[in-house]
Amino acid sequence: MQGLVRQGLTGQDRGGGPASQPGDPAQGGLPLDGALDGRGPLFDQIKRAVAGQILRGRWQAGQRLPNEAELSSLYGVSRQTVHKAIALLAREGFLVRRRRAGTFVATSRRDRFALPIEDIGDVVAREGRVYEFRIRDRRSLRNGEGIRWPDLPDGTPILTLECLHFSDGTPIQHERRLVNLDVVPEVIDEPFDVVAPSRWLVDRVPWSSADHTVRAVNATAEMAALLGVEAGTACLSIRRQTMHLSRPVTLVHFLSVGDRFSLSGSSITDSATELNL
Amino acid sequence: MQGLVRQGLTGQDRGGGPASQPGDPAQGGLPLDGALDGRGPLFDQIKRAVAGQILRGRWQAGQRLPNEAELSSLYGVSRQTVHKAIALLAREGFLVRRRRAGTFVATSRRDRFALPIEDIGDVVAREGRVYEFRIRDRRSLRNGEGIRWPDLPDGTPILTLECLHFSDGTPIQHERRLVNLDVVPEVIDEPFDVVAPSRWLVDRVPWSSADHTVRAVNATAEMAALLGVEAGTACLSIRRQTMHLSRPVTLVHFLSVGDRFSLSGSSITDSATELNL
DNA sequence: TCGGCGATAATGTATGTACATAAACTTTCG
DNA sequence: CGAAAGTTTATGTACATACATTATCGCCGA
Numbered sequence: 001m002q003g004l005v006r007q008g009l010t011g012q013d014r015g016g017g018p019a020s021q022p023g024d025p026a027q028g029g030l031p032l033d034g035a036l037d038g039r040g041p042l043f044d045q046i047k048r049a050v051a052g053q054i055l056r057g058r059w060q061a062g063q064r065l066p067n068e069a070e071l072s073s074l075y076g077v078s079r080q081t082v083h084k085a086i087a088l089l090a091r092e093g094f095l096v097r098r099r100r101a102g103t104f105v106a107t108s109r110r111d112r113f114a115l116p117i118e119d120i121g122d123v124v125a126r127e128g129r130v131y132e133f134r135i136r137d138r139r140s141l142r143n144g145e146g147i148r149w150p151d152l153p154d155g156t157p158i159l160t161l162e163c164l165h166f167s168d169g170t171p172i173q174h175e176r177r178l179v180n181l182d183v184v185p186e187v188i189d190e191p192f193d194v195v196a197p198s199r200w201l202v203d204r205v206p207w208s209s210a211d212h213t214v215r216a217v218n219a220t221a222e223m224a225a226l227l228g229v230e231a232g233t234a235c236l237s238i239r240r241q242t243m244h245l246s247r248p249v250t251l252v253h254f255l256s257v258g259d260r261f262s263l264s265g266s267s268i269t270d271s272a273t274e275l276n277l
Numbered sequence: 278m279q280g281l282v283r284q285g286l287t288g289q290d291r292g293g294g295p296a297s298q299p300g301d302p303a304q305g306g307l308p309l310d311g312a313l314d315g316r317g318p319l320f321d322q323i324k325r326a327v328a329g330q331i332l333r334g335r336w337q338a339g340q341r342l343p344n345e346a347e348l349s350s351l352y353g354v355s356r357q358t359v360h361k362a363i364a365l366l367a368r369e370g371f372l373v374r375r376r377r378a379g380t381f382v383a384t385s386r387r388d389r390f391a392l393p394i395e396d397i398g399d400v401v402a403r404e405g406r407v408y409e410f411r412i413r414d415r416r417s418l419r420n421g422e423g424i425r426w427p428d429l430p431d432g433t434p435i436l437t438l439e440c441l442h443f444s445d446g447t448p449i450q451h452e453r454r455l456v457n458l459d460v461v462p463e464v465i466d467e468p469f470d471v472v473a474p475s476r477w478l479v480d481r482v483p484w485s486s487a488d489h490t491v492r493a494v495n496a497t498a499e500m501a502a503l504l505g506v507e508a509g510t511a512c513l514s515i516r517r518q519t520m521h522l523s524r525p526v527t528l529v530h531f532l533s534v535g536d537r538f539s540l541s542g543s544s545i546t547d548s549a550t551e552l553n554l
Numbered sequence: 555t556c557g558g559c560g561a562t563a564a565t566g567t568a569t570g571t572a573c574a575t576a577a578a579c580t581t582t583c584g
Numbered sequence: 585c586g587a588a589a590g591t592t593t594a595t596g597t598a599c600a601t602a603c604a605t606t607a608t609c610g611c612c613g614a
Contacts, residue, residue: 041567055484055522067594078569083595094484099595100577108483113394113517115489115540206385207332207371211543212392216493216511216535234493234511234535240390245332258493258511263392266488318597344564355599360565377564377607557614566605573597580591 042077046085049075051094054105061107065095116265117212117238119198120254123261124167132169133196137162140181140188149178151241151248157181159188161197164226171227173256183249201242201250208244214263215239217255227257234258319354323362326352328371331382338384342372345380393542394489394515396475397531400538401444409446410473414439417458417465426455428518428525434458436465438474441503448504450533460526478519478527485521491540492516494532504534511535 036045053059065071068086072079086103089095097103124131138161141147144154152158158178165173177197179187183205190200215237224231238254313322327348330336342348345363349356363380366372374380401408415438418424421431429435435455442450454474456464460482467477492514501508515531 043567061483069594080570081568084567087596097595098577099575100579100593102594108479113487113489114391115394115491117390117392202385206338209543210390211541212390213539213541214392214491214513215539216513216533218495218509218511218535232495232509234495236491236493256493258495262490262492264488264490266486320597346564357599358597361597364566374565375607376566376605377562377609379564555614558612560609560611562607562609564605564607567603569601571598571600575596576594578591578593580589582587582589584585584587 036075042081043085043088046071046075046077046082047089050085050089054094059105061105063105064102065105067102114265115263117240117263119202120165120173120256120261121196121199124165124172127167129168130166132166133163134166135161135163135192138192147178149180149248149251151251152180161192163192163197165196167260170260172260173254174223174226175252175254177250177252179250180248183244183247198252205242205244205249208242208249210240210242213239216258219255219257223255227255229257236261236263313352319358320362320365323348323352323354323359324366327362327366331371336382338382340382341379342382391542392540394517394540396479397442397450397533397538398473398476401442401449404444406445407443409443410440411443412438412440412469415469424455426457426525426528428528429457438469440469440474442473444537447537448534449537450531451500451503452532453530455528457524457526460521460524475529482519482521482526485519485526487517487519490516493535496532496534500532504532506534513538513540 036042036049039045039048050059050065059065066074068079068082071082071086075082086095086097090097090103094106095103096106121131121133138159140157140159142154143149143152143156143158147158147160148154149156149158159181161175161177161179163175163177164171165175175197179197179201181188184201186204187200192200195203217235217237219227219229219231219233219235221231223235224233227233227235235258236254236256238256239252240254241251242249313319313326316322316325327336327342330342336342343351345356345359348359348363352359363372363374367374367380371383372380373383398408398410415436417434417436419431420426420429420433420435424435424437425431426433426435436458438452438454438456440452440454441448442452452474456474456478458465461478463481464477469477472480494512494514496504496506496508496510496512498508500512501510504510504512512535513531513533515533516529517531518528519526
């Protein structure tokens with residue numbers, strides 16, 4: 001074995017390790033703190049080791065790190081394995097790679113903080129409360145007739161829905177939705193007496209992409225009445241447009257009372273937590 | 278050559294293709310629509326082909342797809358290449374893999390919508406406006422003395438900052454920040470006359486993780502005065518706690534006027550857009 | 555019938571080898 | 585001296601091979 005590499009699994013010895021001299025116990029002047037920890041697959045150990053150097057600030061942003069061949073002999077594994085580890089770290093945004101030039105620590109990714117947006121039904125259910133919804137209005141018309149969905153050609157048939165979501169009987173979210181009937185014609189026959197529109201759509205048209213905009217607005221008198229708050233109460237407004245194969249599927253406006261609903265999430269570098277350092 | 282595989286690059290022929298019989302022009306009854314398109318690396322072509330089947334609904338959620346050996350001969354590439362493509366799609370959340378059982382289309386990931394949260398300075402700059410900030414208050418004290426940072430032991434030295442951010446001279450965001458002096462002692466000597474605290478911290482302590490909470494609140498009279506709006510105006514409140522190697526670094530409250538600031542982002546399945554289908 | 559247990563089929567990891575590709579560097583030539 | 589052409593170096597992709605790891609399936613016996 002190579003000393004520090006690969007314990008924890010069955011750990012039978014394979015052929016001959018790569019370059020590394022047969023029996024270097026302490027490795028000249030190289031940073032031994034970069035040693036592997038024997039937990040899990042080799043490429044994961046290397047990911048952890050490298051990410052650790054970065055997180056601990058030993059390898060600073062912009063700095064160039066050893067090339068694959070050097071890392072390979074440093075860690076005593078093949079270049080393939082190093083390549084896999086480094087390529088994954090690059091894909092996760094820790095590193096930037098340029099041919100011939102080398103591999104560099106990415107200049108930090110300040111813009112990658114992210115906030116997950118969940119379905120209201122899931123949120124309510126997870127809080128252990130009773131979730132209900134009620135359809136307040138539903139009509140079928142063509143785009144441009146009274147309502148205009150900007151990203152859709154005029155005349156396209158659409159279904160409009162308005163509904164309210166409740167948590168333990170208290171209204172917490174108002175929803176106004178447009179659905180593209182060209183994409184999901186079956187929706188016309190769905191009564192939405194059991195399953196909520198958002199859920200129905202997600203089950204029907206999976207794997208879509210979406211745009212979001214989140215803003216804070218003061219409740220209008222009408223909305224305030226529906227949500228059971230005073231006019232002017234701060235509300236979170238979420239606009240979501242969902243696309244499937246570059247065709248708009250649905251456009252929704254959610255409005256939720258500020259102190260009954262919030263977006264939250266521990267985030268960023270979910271990969272870093274995966275690395276558990 | 279294998280017919281459909283790999284054009285667009287230089288496309289010299291390598292050794293001998295894998296299993297596939299030498300000269301099957303149209304492949305029995307197999308879905309030929311799964312054909313590769315010759316754009317980019319083979320494993321990317323396979324990713325696109327497979328993701329396409331899923332997005333077009335030909336392979337439905339929960340359904341099992343052919344094993345690596347089958348895909349390998351279906352597409353006329355080695356198992357390694359198929360493995361790389363499929364493993365990446367799994368890592369991106371499209372597929373779920375279980376040893377011995379096989380590979381399955383993931384049951385859609387409704388909860389993965391995500392919003393990026395950016396630094397206000399970047400946002401203002403990108404809109405082509407002039408960004409400025411002003412420190413309104415700054416003091417150094419110990420946790421528990423007047424202010425309590427819940428995730429930090431009492432007595433820990435902290436720096437408190439209060440500042441305002443401007444876009445073209447209009448105040449758009451208020452910031453109240455606590456900084457853990459045990460982690461970043463140098464901050465005590467930083468005047469913040471040029472670089473804003475958030476930027477300074479990001480440059481100093483990169484690669485951290487963070488928790489966020491976003492809510493809508495009505496502006497208090499004091500805040501309204503600072504932001505130049507009427508009391509009660511709906512504001513977006515963002516709370517962010519940043520950690521580095523599981524130690525809290527900074528805790529911030531941002532407050533921004535609802536109609537001067539919004540969070541937005543096209544999101545989810547950024548991998549799907551990368552696949553450009 | 556049920557429990558255990560072994561065969562088996564799928565994915566997962568690691569290495570070797572060979573070239574391709576891109577960009578930085580060097581040399582050459584006008 | 586500067587642009588073009590060639591060289592070198594680091595990463596990128598592909599394939600072959602070999603073995604590890606795990607559920608699942610099915611058999612067999614109590």
